[in-house]
Amino acid sequence: DTAVSQTPKYLVTQMGNDKSIKCEQNLGHDTMYWYKQDSKKFLKIMFSYNNKELIINETVPNRFSPKSPDKAHLNLHINSLELGDSAVYFCASLRSGANVLTFGAGSRLTVL
Amino acid sequence: AQRVTQPEKLLSVFKGAPVELKCNYSYSGSPELFWYVQYSRQRLQLLLRHISRESIKGFTADLNKGETSFHLKKPFAQEEDSAMYYCALIQDEKLTFGTGTRLTIIP
Numbered sequence: 001d002t003a004v005s006q007t008p009k010y011l012v013t014q015m016g017n018d019k020s021i022k023c024e025q026n027l028g029h030d031t032m033y034w035y036k037q038d039s040k041k042f043l044k045i046m047f048s049y050n051n052k053e054l055i056i057n058e059t060v061p062n063r064f065s066p067k068s069p070d071k072a073h074l075n076l077h078i079n080s081l082e083l084g085d086s087a088v089y090f091c092a093s094l095r096s097g098a099n100v101l102t103f104g105a106g107s108r109l110t111v112l
Numbered sequence: 113a114q115r116v117t118q119p120e121k122l123l124s125v126f127k128g129a130p131v132e133l134k135c136n137y138s139y140s141g142s143p144e145l146f147w148y149v150q151y152s153r154q155r156l157q158l159l160l161r162h163i164s165r166e167s168i169k170g171f172t173a174d175l176n177k178g179e180t181s182f183h184l185k186k187p188f189a190q191e192e193d194s195a196m197y198y199c200a201l202i203q204d205e206k207l208t209f210g211t212g213t214r215l216t217i218i219p
Contacts, residue, residue: 031205041196043156043209056206090156092207099144099202103156 003027004104006091012110013081020077021107023091031055031094032074033101034066036087043090049074081111114139116201118210125189126218133184133213135173135199143201145182147173148209150196159184159197169193189217 004025013019025032033056034046048056049068063079078085091104115138125131137143147159160168162175162182173184182199194217199210 033207041212041214043198043212045206045208048206050205092156094205094207096205099205100146100158100161101207105155 002105003102004091004093006089006104006107008107009105010108010110012112014112015081015083017081018077018079019081019109020075021089021091021109022073022075023104024073025091025093025102026072027093027095027102028072029093029095029102030071031096032068032071033092033094034074034076035090035092035103037090037106038087047074047076078109081109083111085109086111114143114201114203114208116199116208116210118197118199118213120213121211122214122216124216124218127191128188131184131186131189131193131215133197133199133215135182135184135210137180137182137199137201139180139201139203141203143175143203145173145175146200146202146207147171147182147184148198148200150198152195156198191217191219193217 006023031050033048046060047066051071052068065077068074088106088108090106092101117136145162149159150156171186198212
């Protein structure tokens with residue numbers, strides 16, 4: 001029943017590893033996002049997809065690669081993880097015209 | 113470019129006292145502004161948006177275009193109001209957040 005669900009909720013991994021976070025929304029929204037919340041609680045947009053097409057790509061290292069297999073899913077793959085990648089990653093979706101984002105519960109990534 | 117500023121990182125208020133969380137924005141056009149709230153260990157959720165002009169959980173926010181502000185107010189703080197509050201502005205389906213204010217209500 002959860003509108004925007006992310007997995008895993010927690011992820012602890014070593015530097016240099018590659019990991020993925022998955023996001024799914026069952027709201028029928030067309031646009032999905034990834035946001036990063038750092039240790040100071042700053043929230044920064046990373047990517048946005050509309051109907052599987054990339055529309056926002058902020059200044060993010062190319063180690064981060066989003067993938068949208070269909071409009072209900074937006075996954076985030078991170079290569080060669082670094083300590084500074086430790087953060088909470090939030091997925092969100094938007095119904096066009098409504099301008100209100102619905103957020104997932106977040107995925108806390110810890111890089112050791 | 114759009115920008116949202118929340119000057120207070122931390123704000124502590126006694127229970128029952130009035131609360132005001134400040135938000136200023138810069139945007140060339142007609143902005144659409146929001147307040148989002150994140151309670152401890154919960155997901156970010158919409159608190160209110162300026163176009164609906166409603167009061168949610170006793171909070172209100174008025175858009176002041178002259179001062180480019182969208183301050184969040186509540187006349188009497190409650191303990192359950194303790195949370196992170198983010199002011200946000202949307203343009204072309206891109207939601208930009210301020211740096212957030214952590215509100216702590218002192219019993």
